[in-house]
Amino acid sequence: MQVGPTGPLVFACCKRSERGGTMQEEKLQKSSAVLKDAPRRGLTRRSFLKATAATAGAAAVAGVALDTLPAAAEGQKPQEEVYQGICRGNCGGGCRIAVTVREGKVVKTGPILNEDPMENLICARGYTHTQRIYAPERIQYPARRVEGTPRGGGEWERLSWDDAIKYICDHWKEYQKEFGDSSIAYSYGAGTYAQNYYVYMRLFNSLGATKIAQENDMTMLNYSWKMLGMSLYMVGNSRKDQVNAHTTFIWGCNASIGTFNRWKYLMASRDNGGKLVVIDPTYTVAAQKADFWAPIKPGTDAALAMAMIRYWHENGKDDKQYLATMTVAPFLVRQDTGKFLRSDEAGIAAEREAGVATGGGFGLGMDQGEGKFPLVAVDEQGNPGLLKEIAAPAIEGEFVINGIPVKTAYTMLLDRCDEWTLPAASAKCELSEDVITQLAEMYLDGPTMLHTGFGIDHRGNGDGASHALCTLPLVSGQIGKKGAGVSGNLAGATTGFAGDNWMTVVTSKMKPGATTNMTYIPQIVEEQQWCGQPMHLKSIFFYCGNPLGSYSGTTALRKAFESIDLLVTADTVWSDTAKYSDVVLPVPHWFEYETYRTCPNDYLDFNDAAIEPQFESKPDCDIIRLLGLGMDLGPEFDYDNAGFHAMFLDSDVARDQYGVTWVTLKQQKHIKMAPDEFIYGNQFIPFATETGRAEFYFENPVPEFDKSRQLDQELYALPFQSDPLETYDTNPLLEKYPINLMTHRDKFKVHTAFAKCPWLLEIQPEPTVELNPIDAEKYGIAENDYVRCYNDRGFCVFKAHLDPSLRPGTAWTEHTWLDDQYKAGHYADLTSLACTHFFPTNTPFDTLVAIEKYELEA
Amino acid sequence: MTHYGMAIDLKRCIACHGCTLACKSANNLPDGVRYNNVLTDGGQYMDTARGTYPNDLYRKYYPVSCQHCENPACVKVCPVGATYKDPETGVVRQDSDKCIGCRMCMSACPYTGVRTFNWEEPKYSLDFPVGDYDAPEHVKHTVEKCRFCYQRLAKGETPACMEVCGAFARHWGDLDDPDSEISQLIATREWEQLLPEMGTKPSVYYLI
């Protein structure tokens, strides 16, 4: 290979489009002279931007996405309209897409270039919407499973919308009468970022229905929210701040895919001299690009993080100042109860205050009651006093105050970490002591960003590890300043609250309903109760999610669904869940109706209707209307799609602060809502927790859903390393099922969405499993063999590829294909519903299987 | 004179295949036809590595389409000039109306797989044309390849695959203009080219 001149690594990504711009201008000038024989059939495209011509957003479309060319040969170019669509699967992109329509058909989807070129984004999938819009797997009309045929049998009877709605409502009313409001449940996944997703709340809140909450990633997300508070960019700075990071720890994140939309920022920080460190058992693409890769043993992240904390403290490298001022480090923990010491207990006179509780659930619900007595701390001389009155509280130490033995929360943390000496952590994580020391040192070479994903969360011991990870920035002080903090999947995306009128989900008929998550459905069905209240689930309404394809434990779920009479799915395509339902309702593709989204970007973006809803599909809002009226919920539901959206945007904040209404948004299309400069976790923007401090000590850990369960309060107060639920070394099951099967985000899908796109299938035609050659040899598997993975829960057939990137003993497959795309079985059937209960989530990585060669029947 | 070329930053490319799909879409490529492919230099299958876990692993990505060679092997051998170098832009073009389908160019081009033949009547999963309205025609039994989105260049637009790479790994511009971004990159970064020993003088630079 030929090698060119060596030079400094310059990269001008920020200037990219400015340069592109000048080049284009130049070309424009040249084009008439230079490209004489070019098929110049074009003309100025401004003229056919008819749908969007008047608006600023369209100007952006016209000015950037669509170039102008010398007006020539007018007439040959067919009429084209370009609309702004928002691609809004749950990939974290939320890209603005130029949707080109010719002769009433969407013929092209491409990027809309932004004012800030770093925000330009589209991926392979974004180019394939034409194929998604006109996909044969679209649900075309409301349908009901033919009576007497089994669920998933594929026999459908076409219904009119009226009949379908009547059928659902008649049954719901019956169930309500006989089994109570909680017998109707609703479940939603990660289908869309747009507002049509939230509008369902209005309906189900008014019905007092049981909420089956989003359960994915929720261990780690909840931990981060509870510890750091949910703010504008979740628990972090603006994602643009990544460029200022000197060190980035990509931890448990398949960053080039899972956080594809941030990759260019990661690269930009590298261009600025920053370092990338990857902690992942798998040699991911991020690991390939990183400066340092620590191939950690799966399920041992807590030990590593705690060893780092211990190392910092031992070497005097912890950020005592930050701990003292911004975290609960100086809080005194009663050794008898595990609770924070308060003034009344310490014998210090003070008034009660509201909003100083920490405890169950995450911190949005402030203590609204009579309030609590203020917290007590100890000053440098060891004298107790009110925390707010002590300038420099002690963060370490053991004291007896008013006869009560206490330790600072930080000392409690250090005690907890004490077990994880370098040798202990090295043995646990299978990383050398030297590597652990290097990691600890690199983390301090800040500003440091903790770019986390859900590799940790998706294993059953993600709780203690999430806790440990979120503690790292606090002890190191690598947060609250430029280029430092938490990023990746936990932060950097806007929370999307800005300006929305959340009262919209409330009506005069509002009834409180129970909340659970999918993990508990089999238990509820079996016990016919939930948290001590009778619960007879009779119907589940699914929207924006495909639990039977994407979630864990589908074998158990399907079994539980057997005793639920009416499963309804509103979806665009025949997802696994739609196929298994009793009634399906067709929803349009994203670009077929108007809506908007406020997250994950810092813009409020309008989604045009590029074409009319196809077939008989109806936007979710229209479905809400029909169901609301069908359930006799009255005029509060008699709104069309635009009506619901206008209501959602009708808030003081939106109007007064941003000048935004549904009407202005439709005109402007693209409105900046969140600032670029946003540094979270300092005295200027304190943590949005109850205490305003980062809370690494939980005084009252209560299970999020199953309140009837007793948690080990002491254990859950602080980070801990425990075994995963299934994939631990001493599990006797390993003898039968020796391989840990994980998934990875698939660049050709967003969960199950895009799974059937023909263009993408060309590149990746079928489900694969990658495993280390050592394991392959052990189980007699060769490259390209079909293999059957199985365990007690189910089985699945994949094509096998040998990949030494996988740690021996682990294998991975794409998350996730639809059931008829597997040669046999379904991947999700292999996974379990097992979870821990503080903040339960699905734990698909915590799965053991056996792998054997499989002969395909001809 | 203009000499369009591209520079692909292999340090950044994460094999998202966005470029491949941008191309498929813009050029209304028939099913099974790709002008651009993202190749894995690693194991046997896409995205796999070679070596031994964990200390000796190797994987690298190469997005490969026609290299728009300055000395194109394909052009020399085409008996009817159906593939030809555009003197004004350096783009190696392809004329589907002229190609006799002898496939001389396919065996002459050293870059495995950048040329593709329409082995049958082009098939499309949708029953109407997508992409640029002036996307190239796809004719049965003729050879195709990346034309550097000539239809776009002609209008002063950017080639589709160059519009937005999620990793910002792709750069495109005039190699003859020393001030162009691409010329600057080539002047200051280390780079390699594919099969330089073939003497084809590719216009694609891989920044390493």
Add this chain to the structure above:
Amino acid sequence: MVENAKRSRGLVIAGAIGVVLAVIGIVFWMMQLSGGMVQTGMRNLDSWGLYITMFMFFVGLSAGGLIISSIPNAFGMEGFGGISKVAIWTSICCTVAAIGFVVVDLGQPVRLWELFAYSNLGSPLMWDIIVLAVYLILSIVYLVFYMRYEQGKTSHAAIRVTSVIALVCAVLVHSVTAWIFGLQQGHEFWYTALLGPWFVSSALVCGTALVMALCIGLRAAGYLALEQAYIVKMAKMLAAFIAVDLYFFGCDLLTSAFPGGSGAEVVDMLVSGPLAPFFWFEVIGCAIALVVCVVPALRRNGLLVGASVLAILGILCKRVQLLVGGFQIPNIPFANVEGPYAITFGGNGIDAAYGQLVYAPAPIEWVVTLGVLGLAVALLCFGLAYLNLKPASQVEA
């Protein structure tokens, strides 16, 4: 005379069979054109197959045959003068077959005219088309001249001149065919200066073998009379040509293997890889033919015919090795997911695609090939039957 009639009836029947095959071939060719060449075994990464193999082979046969028959005329040697016309005719038929194979390989045969309208004179394929056309015309002229000479209508000098031109053209046509491959730097296996001479030597091997077998056959059938001495002479020539051809092969393998690297891959592929059967058939077959030709005791007619067949098949194997082998080693051996148009036997990954033989002909290619062969056979037989191709003396007898 009666016998003669019978004989020519045999030829006519054979010719008719040829016509039938040709017609079937044309039907299948039309199917190939309408249904698409996707029905063949060829794909993007092995974009030529049986047709181009046969093209190479028939150019060789034709050139070889003509060279053999014209050397004596050109250099005024007393030779197998008697068989000249048969040899020229055979060579014409082979040229037609060769052209036929190019045509059936084209995706757009109706655009053939463009070759003349937009000729890119820099393309080796263009050169080949030109020399093939010239060569075909010249061969026909040569044949006509020869006949006129026998009828005393032309001087011997004219024959000599035409034969020299035909000779040069024959060498040229084969070298140019070699250059179609040999000038392609993209294929390790093809890109060698030796390819031109080597093609000529291979042409001489199969040309000589063909003429020798034909002579023995036609003599046995009583079509012509030929002294055994001429046959022995031909056998000796054949031996020499085989020796040269194998020598070239040896040189080439050594040059490939010596530096190691991708050249060594070529050698591996031939000696022990997917092409090994073709390689060893050629080497062993040619070696046996050589032995038969040099050992006087073995120079019996039956064995000589056998040796000829071995030599011809050996060269055919050589053509297969060359063609398939050229595609067998990708220049950029990186993993890609190959679609239905990429490689004959598809497969995910490199080993799956290249571990086996990358190409094998599909049924339609066999049938079309048979069709082209049928055309050549028909031409040959009708020529033998209806043109005055027998040595002059015998015609008179």
